[in-house]
Amino acid sequence: xxxxxxxxxxxxxxxxxxxxxxxxxxxxxxxxxxxxxxxxxxxxxxxxxxxxxxxxxxxxxxxxxxxxxxxxxxxxxxxxxxxxxxxxxxxxxxxxxxxxxxxxxxxxxxxxxxxxxxxxxxxxxxxxxxxxxxxxxxxxxxxxxxxxxxxxxxxxxxxxxxxxxxxxxxxxxxxxxxxxxxxxxxxxxxxxxxxxxxxxxxxxxxxxxxxxxxxxxxxxxxxxxxxxxxxxxxxxxxxxxxxxxxxxxxxxxxxxxxxxxxxxxxxxxxxxxxxxxxxxxxxxxxxxxxxxxxxxxxxxxxxxxxxxxxxxxxxxxxxxxxxxxxxxxxxxxxxxxxxxxxxxxxxxxxxxxxxxxxxxxxxxxxxxxxxxxxxxxxxxxxxxxxxxxxxxxxxxxxxxxxxxxxxxxxxxxxxxxxxxxxxxxxxxxxxxxxxxxxxxxxxxxxxxxxxxxxxxxxxxxxxxxxxxxxxxx
Amino acid sequence: xxxxxxxxxxxxxxxxxxxxxxxxxxxxxxxxxxxxxxxxxxxxxxxxxxxxxxxxxxxxxxxxxxxxxxxxxxxxxxxxxxxxxxxxxxxxxxxxxxxxxxxxxxxxxxxxxxxxxxxxxxxxxxxxxxxxxxxxxxxxxxxxxxxxxxxxxxxxxxxxxxxxxxxxxxxxxxxxxxxxxxxxxxxxxxxxxxxxxxxxxxxxxxxxxxxxxxxxxxxxxxxxxxxxxxxxxxxxxxxxxxxxxxxxxxxxxx
Numbered sequence: 224x225x226x227x228x229x230x231x232x233x234x235x236x237x238x239x240x241x242x243x244x245x246x247x248x249x250x251x252x253x254x255x256x257x258x259x260x261x262x263x264x265x266x267x268x269x270x271x272x273x274x275x276x277x278x279x280x281x282x283x284x285x286x287x288x289x290x291x292x293x294x295x296x297x298x299x300x301x302x303x304x305x306x307x308x309x310x311x312x313x314x315x316x317x318x319x320x321x322x323x324x325x326x327x328x329x330x331x332x333x334x335x336x337x338x339x340x341x342x343x344x345x346x347x348x349x350x351x352x353x354x355x356x357x358x359x360x361x362x363x364x365x366x367x368x369x370x371x372x373x374x375x376x377x378x379x380x381x382x383x384x385x386x387x388x389x390x391x392x393x394x395x396x397x398x399x400x401x402x403x404x405x406x407x408x409x410x411x412x413x414x415x416x417x418x419x420x421x422x423x424x425x426x427x428x429x430x431x432x433x434x435x436x437x438x439x440x441x442x443x444x445x446x447x448x449x450x451x452x453x454x455x456x457x458x459x460x461x462x463x464x465x466x467x468x469x470x471x472x473x474x475x476x477x478x479x480x481x482x483x484x485x486x487x488x489x490x491x492x493x494x495x496x497x498x499x500x501x502x503x504x505x506x507x508x509x510x511x512x513x514x515x516x517x518x519x520x521x522x523x524x525x526x527x528x529x530x531x532x533x534x535x536x537x538x539x540x541x542x543x544x545x546x547x548x549x550x551x552x553x554x555x556x557x558x559x560x561x562x563x564x565x566x567x568x569x570x571x572x573x574x575x576x577x578x579x580x581x582x583x584x585x586x587x588x589x590x591x592x593x594x595x596x597x598x599x600x601x602x603x604x605x606x607x608x609x610x611x612x613x614x615x616x617x618x619x620x621x622x623x624x625x626x627x628x629x630x631x632x633x634x635x636x637x638x639x640x641x642x643x644x645x646x647x648x649x650x651x652x653x654x655x656x657x658x659x660x661x662x663x664x665x666x667x668x669x670x671x672x673x674x675x676x677x678x679x680x681x682x683x684x685x686x687x688x689x690x691x692x693x694x695x696x
Numbered sequence: 697x698x699x700x701x702x703x704x705x706x707x708x709x710x711x712x713x714x715x716x717x718x719x720x721x722x723x724x725x726x727x728x729x730x731x732x733x734x735x736x737x738x739x740x741x742x743x744x745x746x747x748x749x750x751x752x753x754x755x756x757x758x759x760x761x762x763x764x765x766x767x768x769x770x771x772x773x774x775x776x777x778x779x780x781x782x783x784x785x786x787x788x789x790x791x792x793x794x795x796x797x798x799x800x801x802x803x804x805x806x807x808x809x810x811x812x813x814x815x816x817x818x819x820x821x822x823x824x825x826x827x828x829x830x831x832x833x834x835x836x837x838x839x840x841x842x843x844x845x846x847x848x849x850x851x852x853x854x855x856x857x858x859x860x861x862x863x864x865x866x867x868x869x870x871x872x873x874x875x876x877x878x879x880x881x882x883x884x885x886x887x888x889x890x891x892x893x894x895x896x897x898x899x900x901x902x903x904x905x906x907x908x909x910x911x912x913x914x915x916x917x918x919x920x921x922x923x924x925x926x927x928x929x930x931x932x933x934x935x936x937x938x939x940x941x942x943x944x945x946x947x948x949x950x
Contacts, residue, residue: 233883236885236886549874553889554889586882587886589874589875589877589880589887589890590749590840590876590877591871591876592840592843592844593870593871609749612749612750614751616751616752617751625750629752629755632742632746632747633752635741636710636741636742636744636759636762637741637758639738639739646714650714650715657949659949661922661944661947661949662922662948671880672880672884674888675920675923676891676916676920676923677918677922678919679715679918679919679922680715681715681716682715686708686712686713686717687713687736689717689721690736
């Protein structure tokens with residue numbers, strides 16, 4: 224599994240805030256995604272009704288997940304494919320490595336898959352002397368740079384064009400110095416040229432799946448570059464790596480959810496490519512793999528079923544919550560320290576790697592609610608984060624100073640007489656300290672506040688004291 | 697408007713009570729002008745959000761019980777804060793087991809609790825105010841009021857009726873200012889980054905006054921504006937709507 228630095232979120236965040244290049248790149252996230260989604264939503268009157276329908280489909284599926292997974296497995300088998308069940312990341316890696324070894328694979332092309340990041344697949348392949356080649360342009364770029372994706376759908380969103388050019392020149396050693404790479408399209412052509420040969424060389428193609436359809440045993444990927452199609456049709460073996468919550472009952476259900484996926488993600492009505500694959504090639508198929516495998520990974524998700532966190536399994540990985548999150552805009556995806564970032568990462572990561580490791584992620588939210596407002600699956604993300612904070616509080620993981628402060632506040636809040644007397648004194652003292660300036664530049668125990676801003680001073684007497692005077696005066 | 701004067705309990709909120717009583721008095725004036733009888737129950741302190749958002753459900757529930765008792769007998773409960781009203785409306789019921797008597801009491805309270813400006817417009821049918829304000833204001837939509845309670849058009853509708861006031865819309869008015877209760881002290885660096893973006897947007901409007909409906913956000917933005925030496929005045933929207941602007945703006949001296 225990928226090494227986590229989620230516990231150092233605060234330090235990661237500080238570093239990200241001080242990185243001028245990153246801050247410039249991040250400023251494009253809200254500009255690029257928010258208006259496009261709004262426009263796509265406004266152009267579809269039934270958008271919100273589709274969200275309700277999508278939520279209901281997912282809720283129904285999760286309530287009968289065992290049934291739909293069994294049906295899915297049967298249908299895959301009927302179409303000539305094989306389903307491999309994996310409880311853990313390690314089991315998933317081993318299943319893939321076994322297939323690779325049996326075929327004597329040297330080169331593996333990959334369509335974008337966050338799950339493959341979750342199980343640390345590239346490292347495992349390299350350790351087994353198999354070359355993994357990412358074919359999504361963003362993934363290809365970060366693979367060259369030995370980085371991890373910083374966004375669910377835009378893995379290289381943290382990079383500038385200049386950084387990409389630099390990485391290409393470093394990796395593509397035969398590149399003439401005078402080759403113009405100043406435009407994104409020229410970078411794309413350069414990557415395409417290299418990748419074209421890799422597609423042909425690849426022994427095995429590995430893709431993720433946006434959906435698995437129980438009714439037909441089909442897996443679906445949506446892409447904008449067509450790289451997924453080439454990855455899964457050119458090599459002799461296609462491996463689908465997907466997690467158990469990706470299953471939906473029918474083709475009809477998928478067509479409902481697909482209508483809100485791209486609109487939420489990139490503001491497109493539909494992605495450029497939506498590819499359905501059902502089993503290996505049949506005798507009369509013009510192309511397609513000879514073998515079709517599905518690695519069906521749990522990795523902690525089944526434990527979430529039936530808990531207060533179940534709703535997060537509705538996620539369809541559109542990235543809308545990241546695109547609209549002011550915290551993500553401030554620190555970017557890498558600061559979160561593990562595979563999934565942004566609001567969905569803040570609820571998913573503690574479930575997958577433990578609240579001890581990732582507990583600061585659900586705390587790093589103002590509960591502004593924008594993520595929930597845009598989530599196509601209507602996942603109540605702030606509520607999920609609050610539940611993680613409750614788990615953390617129950618386990619006594621929150622800092623002692625916070626617990627003591629809150630405990631004292633709650634103690635006072637339950638004793639109105641004492642509260643009024645104490646706050647009256649405290650506000651009088653704060654007012655006096657402000658010396659008539661109307662604000663304080665430093666306040667004992669309030670360093671977090673006054674590091675960047677003044678504290679407006681109280682007006683003097685409390686409202687309750689003044690109100691009593693008015694009633695009795 | 698209801699024929700009899702409704703009995704309204706003011707939930708003054710801890711921040712207004714402690715830091716800015718003038719907002720409480722502005723709220724009282726607006727409610728009385730709208731035809732309400734206003735009372736201020738003694739046993740109020742805080743709505744419990746700090747404990748709730750820190751994962752302490754037990755203390756939150758016990759604070760909620762106290763609020764429910766103190767406010768149960770009124771026709772309406774009104775708070776000059778979307779975040780505190782949202783806490784009571786949206787979150788109190790979830791603290792108690794479904795089907796329990798406490799849940800029913802929490803739901804009853806939730807059903808009659810409102811944010812001040814939305815109460816005036818949506819419940820009392822107020823369409824105008826008797827106030828003057830000479831200046832250009834911009835308005836920040838505080839997150840909880842906006843997303844939990846749908847407070848968006850109401851303050852703008854009433855501000856449009858204030859003599860002399862011009863409203864300049866704030867770019868990204870719906871983006872969080874970085875306050876977030878304990879967030880701003882737990883993650884001061886991130887909070888500051890959000891606040892800097894907010895300040896740049898405020899400056900871009902050219903407005904001389906910044907308004908919002910939640911004192912937490914206002915103290916956050918005012919604290920930064922004053923630290924940076926900005927001349928922009930910061931006030932709670934209720935002060936302007938009530939024509940009660942004799943007190944210095946937030947963060948400014950006498």
